[in-house]
Amino acid sequence: MKSLQDPVTTLKGVGQKRAEQLATLGIETIEDLLMHYPSRYDDFAPTNLETTVDKQKVTIHGTVVSEPVLSRFGYRKNRLSFRLQTGQQVVMVVFFNQPYFKERLTLNGDVTVLGTWNQGRQQVIGSKLLVVNPGEETIGTIYPANKHVRQTTIRQLIELAYTQYRNVIATLLPLKIRQRYQLLDRATMFQWVHFPKTSDQARQARRTAAYEEFYLFQLRLQSMRLARRKADGTQLLYNNDELRAFIRTIPFELTKAQKRVVNEICRDLRSPFQMNRLLQGDVGSGKTIVAAIAIYTTILTGYQAALMAPTEILAAQHAEKLAKVFENTPVNVALLTGSLTAKQHQALADQIAAGQCNLIIGTHALIQDQVEFANLGLAIIDEQHRFGVDQRKLLREKGDHPNILAMTATPIPRTLSITAYGEMDVSVIDELPAGRKTIKTTWLKSDQSEAALDFLRKQLAQGAQVYVVSPLIEESEKLDVQNATALYEQFADRFAPKYQVGLLHGRMTNDEKEAVMADFQAGKIQVLVATTVIEVGVDNPNATVMVIYDADRFGLAQLHQLRGRVGRGVRQSYCLLVADPKTPEGKKRMETMVETTDGFIVAQRDLELRGSGDVLGKKQSGMPDFKIGDPVGDLKMMQYARQDALDLLEQPGWDQRDENQPLVLYLRSQNLKTHFD
Ligand code: ADP
Ligand code: MG
Numbered sequence: 001m002k003s004l005q006d007p008v009t010t011l012k013g014v015g016q017k018r019a020e021q022l023a024t025l026g027i028e029t030i031e032d033l034l035m036h037y038p039s040r041y042d043d044f045a046p047t048n049l050e051t052t053v054d055k056q057k058v059t060i061h062g063t064v065v066s067e068p069v070l071s072r073f074g075y076r077k078n079r080l081s082f083r084l085q086t087g088q089q090v091v092m093v094v095f096f097n098q099p100y101f102k103e104r105l106t107l108n109g110d111v112t113v114l115g116t117w118n119q120g121r122q123q124v125i126g127s128k129l130l131v132v133n134p135g136e137e138t139i140g141t142i143y144p145a146n147k148h149v150r151q152t153t154i155r156q157l158i159e160l161a162y163t164q165y166r167n168v169i170a171t172l173l174p175l176k177i178r179q180r181y182q183l184l185d186r187a188t189m190f191q192w193v194h195f196p197k198t199s200d201q202a203r204q205a206r207r208t209a210a211y212e213e214f215y216l217f218q219l220r221l222q223s224m225r226l227a228r229r230k231a232d233g234t235q236l237l238y239n240n241d242e243l244r245a246f247i248r249t250i251p252f253e254l255t256k257a258q259k260r261v262v263n264e265i266c267r268d269l270r271s272p273f274q275m276n277r278l279l280q281g282d283v284g285s286g287k288t289i290v291a292a293i294a295i296y297t298t299i300l301t302g303y304q305a306a307l308m309a310p311t312e313i314l315a316a317q318h319a320e321k322l323a324k325v326f327e328n329t330p331v332n333v334a335l336l337t338g339s340l341t342a343k344q345h346q347a348l349a350d351q352i353a354a355g356q357c358n359l360i361i362g363t364h365a366l367i368q369d370q371v372e373f374a375n376l377g378l379a380i381i382d383e384q385h386r387f388g389v390d391q392r393k394l395l396r397e398k399g400d401h402p403n404i405l406a407m408t409a410t411p412i413p414r415t416l417s418i419t420a421y422g423e424m425d426v427s428v429i430d431e432l433p434a435g436r437k438t439i440k441t442t443w444l445k446s447d448q449s450e451a452a453l454d455f456l457r458k459q460l461a462q463g464a465q466v467y468v469v470s471p472l473i474e475e476s477e478k479l480d481v482q483n484a485t486a487l488y489e490q491f492a493d494r495f496a497p498k499y500q501v502g503l504l505h506g507r508m509t510n511d512e513k514e515a516v517m518a519d520f521q522a523g524k525i526q527v528l529v530a531t532t533v534i535e536v537g538v539d540n541p542n543a544t545v546m547v548i549y550d551a552d553r554f555g556l557a558q559l560h561q562l563r564g565r566v567g568r569g570v571r572q573s574y575c576l577l578v579a580d581p582k583t584p585e586g587k588k589r590m591e592t593m594v595e596t597t598d599g600f601i602v603a604q605r606d607l608e609l610r611g612s613g614d615v616l617g618k619k620q621s622g623m624p625d626f627k628i629g630d631p632v633g634d635l636k637m638m639q640y641a642r643q644d645a646l647d648l649l650e651q652p653g654w655d656q657r658d659e660n661q662p663l664v665l666y667l668r669s670q671n672l673k674t675h676f677d
Contacts, residue, residue, distance in 0.1 A: 467530060467534060
């Protein structure tokens with residue numbers, strides 16, 4: 001029995017060597033070959049002969065208006081010639097040593113000739129001849145290829161595969177869906193995508209292929225989501241009055257958005273299912289207190305909670321803040337980071353395993369082997385995009401189906417989150433605490449940096465605290481540090497001793513860093529010169545000015561994060577970008593920062609400037625590579641595919657009804673984890 005899962009070696013002429021070459025393009029089976037879609041089409045746009053110069057490559061559509069003549073000359077040489085009417089013009093076409101083209105030509109037939117223009121003789125020396133049947137266009141396919149496998153090889157193999165396997169191509173998309181969106185059956189889809197006779201056929205085939213791709217993707221994603229909903233989670237039946245009493249101790253009123261997401265989270269925690277929720281909220285929107293409420297809920301029911309942060313500074317800051325929040329409560333906080341001695345680490349690990357501390361905050365030290373939890377009920381990942389998929393998984397595995405709350409301050413454009421985080425439930429804090437003023441952002445050229453210093457002086461005189469971020473040197477941490485140190489010296493020269501200037505960079509020990517941060521927090525340091533170590537999460541509501549040097553070296557997401565370090569209190573905050581961008585894209589980034597402080601808009605702009613893969617970072621996000629569909633450009637289609645996938649999965653026993661349904665077989669063959677597995 002033939003199957004699309006057959007290896008490519010079943011094709012004539014494909015041996016081990018060729019198979020290996022094809023594998024470099026990700027092609028191993030017949031189906032891979034058929035799903036190796038053209039990256040674009042060539043419609044052979046005709047050349048304007050009036051402006052053509054001698055020896056130029058030309059493409060001419062026309063009608064054969066003279067009987068083709070084949071004549072021989074010299075030793076085994078021949079030439080085929082005929083006249084071609086194109087528009088109002090008649091030109092001579094000559095093919096050398098391609099006598100077999102004669103059979104393809106008929107008087108008054110339409111053809112497309114590719115060749116070289118001979119100005120003197122007003123003729124085309126042809127290289128390629130395409131016959132155009134009535135009502136058809138000539139369309140060429142351009143495939144993704146590489147140095148191992150050439151275009152022509154791919155084209156030939158696809159043709160071979162299609163001819164030999166066309167009869168076993170089962171359609172995956174349910175009939176109802178195909179009818180609803182007017183999509184093709186799968187065999188026609190492959191035929192038209194690879195061998196279109198008209199551009200409309202190509203368009204229809206691509207539409208079908210894109211939908212199929214999205215649908216299969218969403219089936220996998222949604223079945224994971226449903227599987228989780230059915231799995232046993234850790235149900236936290238907390239006492240609502242106790243939780244309310246705790247919320248009353250918070251010194252501020254939660255925003256509407258915070259209340260909403262707290263409700264969403266608490267509903268999940270109370271449910272018997274495992275929570276898997278992404279909490280999105282712009283910098284300063286107050287995610288920490290939401291996390292604190294979730295933690296309190298967990299601990300009320302006797303479970304442990306863990307909070308993992310990407311840096312030691314951030315972990316320490318969370319520990320300190322939460323210790324304050326949880327004063328006079330049953331919550332006792334432990335901080336587990338890499339800077340503990342082996343002995344301290346062991347002692348703490350023992351306590352965690354014995355359940356003696358119930359809130360464990362830490363860096364990725366939390367997910368090391370030695371750390372075992374007594375009963376982990378909630379795992380929170382702060383700045384989750386900073387962690388890889390594997391690290392997140394390790395934390396999840398520290399408990400028996402613990403509830404997961406992943407937090408991110410890098411807003412994911414709504415257009416992307418449905419794809420990148422489709423298997424999670426998403427909560428969004430789309431509102432800043434009242435009284436926040438938007439951060440005034442200014443872009444200065446480097447020759448205006450004196451103005452920046454004047455501004456700083458005035459702000460400092462009014463009691464402001466200031467961050468100064470030194471240019472980013474991605475290639476070398478050493479240079480990064482040198483840069484920051486040099487900048488620190490300049491600022492110390494100018495502002496000390498009247499104001500205290502501090503320095504913070506990644507090569508300092510944790511104790512050093514913490515001491516500097518504590519001084520800044522306490523107002524003992526007014527100017528803090530730093531590398532991007534301050535990018536993530538550091539919170540000092542009295543800091544109101546952020547100066548970023550060579551700001552165009554930073555990406556939009558990073559700039560937005562950095563800016564988010566200010567504007568956290570009630571006073572007006574400022575962000576000064578000093579930059580002379582050398583590319584249009586760099587300029588756009590500066591303009592975007594000046595224009596808006598809305599993280600979602602920044603993220604959307606970032607997406608437009610860089611494309612989806614770069615915005616999320618493929619590795620971290622698990623953002624899949626789509627062959628033909630564009631999850632951003634075809635967002636509507638993705639949304640429909642998601643709903644259709646859900647509809648199918650929610651049909652009781654849809655898969656059991658027909659074991660031989662192509663879609664079921666397909667999902668099994670692809671080893672997709674679906675809820676019926
Ligand atoms: P992020 O979402 O960036 O993690 P944080 O949780 O650090 O933000 O909160 C930023 C600041 O806003 C903190 O100082 C926090 O205490 C304060 N905050 C949070 N929620 C509110 C609120 N509803 N009203 C006033 N201040 C708040
Ligand atoms: Mg935070």
